[in-house]
Amino acid sequence: xxxxxxxxxxxxxQWLVGFLPEAWQAAAGVVLxxxxxxxxxxxxxxxxxxxxxxxxxxxxxxxxxxxxxxFGFFQPVADGIKSLxxxxxxxxxxxxxxHFLAPVVLVVAVFMGFAVLPMGRNMVLxxxxxxxxxFFAVGASTELSVFMAGWSSRNKYSLLGAMRAVAQMISYExxxxxxxxxxxxxxxxxxxxKIVEAQNHYTWGLPHWYIFTPWGLAGFLMFAIAATSExxxxxxxxxxxxxxxxxxxxxxxxxxxxxxxxxxxxLAMFSISGLGTTLFLGGWSAPFSWLGWxxxxxxxxxxxxxxxxxxxxxxxxLPRLRQDQLMNFAWKFVLPLTLTNLMAxxxxxxxxxxxxxxxxxxxxxxxxxxxxxxxxxxxxxFGPRSYRYAE
Amino acid sequence: xxxxxxVKGLVxxxxxxxxxxxxxxxxxxxxxxxxxxxxxEATRDFPFLVYDGQDWEAGMRCVACQICEKECPPKCIYIVxxxxxxxxxxxxxxxxxxxxxxxxxxxxxCQICVEVCPFEAIKMDTExxxxxDDRFGGLLHDRERLARSNEYYHRIHxxxxxxxxxxxxxxKAKADAKSTAAHISAAVRGAEIPARPAGxxx
Numbered sequence: 001x002x003x004x005x006x007x008x009x010x011x012x013x014q015w016l017v018g019f020l021p022e023a024w025q026a027a028a029g030v031v032l033x034x035x036x037x038x039x040x041x042x043x044x045x046x047x048x049x050x051x052x053x054x055x056x057x058x059x060x061x062x063x064x065x066x067x068x069x070x071f072g073f074f075q076p077v078a079d080g081i082k083s084l085x086x087x088x089x090x091x092x093x094x095x096x097x098x099h100f101l102a103p104v105v106l107v108v109a110v111f112m113g114f115a116v117l118p119m120g121r122n123m124v125l126x127x128x129x130x131x132x133x134x135f136f137a138v139g140a141s142t143e144l145s146v147f148m149a150g151w152s153s154r155n156k157y158s159l160l161g162a163m164r165a166v167a168q169m170i171s172y173e174x175x176x177x178x179x180x181x182x183x184x185x186x187x188x189x190x191x192x193x194k195i196v197e198a199q200n201h202y203t204w205g206l207p208h209w210y211i212f213t214p215w216g217l218a219g220f221l222m223f224a225i226a227a228t229s230e231x232x233x234x235x236x237x238x239x240x241x242x243x244x245x246x247x248x249x250x251x252x253x254x255x256x257x258x259x260x261x262x263x264x265x266x267l268a269m270f271s272i273s274g275l276g277t278t279l280f281l282g283g284w285s286a287p288f289s290w291l292g293w294x295x296x297x298x299x300x301x302x303x304x305x306x307x308x309x310x311x312x313x314x315x316x317x318l319p320r321l322r323q324d325q326l327m328n329f330a331w332k333f334v335l336p337l338t339l340t341n342l343m344a345x346x347x348x349x350x351x352x353x354x355x356x357x358x359x360x361x362x363x364x365x366x367x368x369x370x371x372x373x374x375x376x377x378x379x380x381x382f383g384p385r386s387y388r389y390a391e
Numbered sequence: 392x393x394x395x396x397x398v399k400g401l402v403x404x405x406x407x408x409x410x411x412x413x414x415x416x417x418x419x420x421x422x423x424x425x426x427x428x429x430x431x432e433a434t435r436d437f438p439f440l441v442y443d444g445q446d447w448e449a450g451m452r453c454v455a456c457q458i459c460e461k462e463c464p465p466k467c468i469y470i471v472x473x474x475x476x477x478x479x480x481x482x483x484x485x486x487x488x489x490x491x492x493x494x495x496x497x498x499x500x501c502q503i504c505v506e507v508c509p510f511e512a513i514k515m516d517t518e519x520x521x522x523x524d525d526r527f528g529g530l531l532h533d534r535e536r537l538a539r540s541n542e543y544y545h546r547i548h549x550x551x552x553x554x555x556x557x558x559x560x561x562x563k564a565k566a567d568a569k570s571t572a573a574h575i576s577a578a579v580r581g582a583e584i585p586a587r588p589a590g591x592x593x
Binding site: 055058060062063066313316318369372373374382 | 392393394397400401403404405407408410411412417418419420422
């Protein structure tokens with residue numbers, strides 16, 4: 001029974017495909033999986049927008065949307081109707097084709113990333129040997145669409161937003177990749193399913209997730225920082241900083257094209273959370289061995305939603321960084337730490353199974369963190385803001 | 392230590408998040424159409440015309456002196472003086488406004504009309520649910536729409552209305568005393584208007 005529940009979607013697909021002639025079955029299976037992904041994640045996006053607005057409201061001691069439907073949960077329906085019925089305005093001097101293509105490219109590129117994410121046991125669309133590589137390759141092309149949007153709009157705010165976005169995304173792409181490389185080094189595979197399987201065993205009922213190792217924890221934190229920046233989430237939402245740039249690269253988008261950008265942003269959040277879950281949080285594996293009876297896909301989606309909650313929490317807490325702070329943080333703090341983390345992961349790999357590797361890795365990483373932080377704070381790059389004239 | 396502030400901030404927002412579910416005093420939101428809070432006494436938005444008694448047309452205090460029309464900074468008041476006269480609250484024949492329109496889309500709620508009115512005839516309302524789908528006519532309030540009874544005035548601004556009533560009663564007593572004592576001619580009475588005591592601002 002638990003096996004059934006675990007594999008329910010796989011079995012459902014097999015059953016549905018079984019109605020078709022032999023020759024079509026493989027293709028139909030893929031189409032079904034794609035359809036499931038394309039339906040599921042936008043639905044999750046709709047739900048997340050409500051949760052985000054409600055969560056942020058609660059953080060600010062407000063109530064949040066509660067008018068449309070029970071507890072405001074039909075708010076996305078109202079938002080969807082609104083964005084569908086709004087006039088689609090394209091600036092007269094805009095590059096029409098690119099302006100139209102940008103949101104489409106974004107959503108398509110983001111959806112591609114889901115292809116290699118294992119969302120449960122045997123639940124992966126393409127079990128690619130180099131899944132991680134594919135994910136990053138596709139993920140990097142979202143920068144292109146952002147720049148397309150900013151460039152084609154012929155608007156100074158759009159262009160400024162796009163410039164910021166490209167600078168930021170390329171800067172943080174490096175620590176994002178390097179923090180995942182540590183996982184690849186330990187797991188010995190670029191295949192995401194293999195990475196999950198490597199974490200899916202237990203000692204005394206506790207899982208061997210990579211986040212429970214010193215290098216994994218450091219890697220996860222670096223990955224989370226880079227992912228937040230990569231998805232343009234607060235506090236790294238400079239590309240669309242509404243108090244500075246109207247709306248950044250999607251200033252000149254209205255109606256459903258704007259909704260597509262919005263969707264793309266949230267889908268990117270889901271996919272990067274999914275990747276973080278897969279790499280560091282054990283993917284679809286249960287947090288305790290005695291919870292193994294709960295279907296694997298439930299674990300995957302709970303972990304993703306938990307990451308989304310942390311995204312929202314961070315958004316409710318932190319103010320936006322300045323561009324130079326953002327760049328300093330990426331190149332002078334996150335990047336050196338990820339490089340140190342690579343060393344720590346290598347040490348972990350070669351120090352054997354004893355307690356020494358715990359001590360060595362923890363010490364190296366803690367020292368690097370404290371030392372870098374101390375140096376940067378002394379130089380005034382980080383830390384409390386000082387005001388030259390206001391105080 | 393680097394990151395300390397972030398952790399502190401996260402704890403603070405988490406406290407807010409959890410606290411807003413358990414403590415009612417954190418949530419200050421008033422969910423307006425269902426819940427309302429009584430407006431404070433000093434609330435004001437747009438002017439209205441006070442009338443005494445039951446009949447708004449007969450009891451209207453306004454004598455169409457047009458001071459408010461001239462003083463109004465955005466010029467949102469339009470008055471047409473009547474050709475005939477009707478008795479005011481002391482019984483003296485006075486003009487009355489044949490038309491008195493206020494365009495509340497122009498009005499800036501400055502209360503200058505109230506300050507300058509010597510007859511206590513125009514006061515500030517607290518009614519705020521004035522939205523309309525008629526952009527021009529719906530926001531141009533005529534004298535019938537603007538007329539509110541003195542009782543209504545007492546309800547929305549009790550303290551202020553009591554002061555006004557006291558002042559008017561004093562003026563009426565003075566006028567009555569004069570008329571009974573020496574039957575002063577109508578011409579003399581016509582020059583006399585109920586005087587506002589010094590510092591009688593609103």
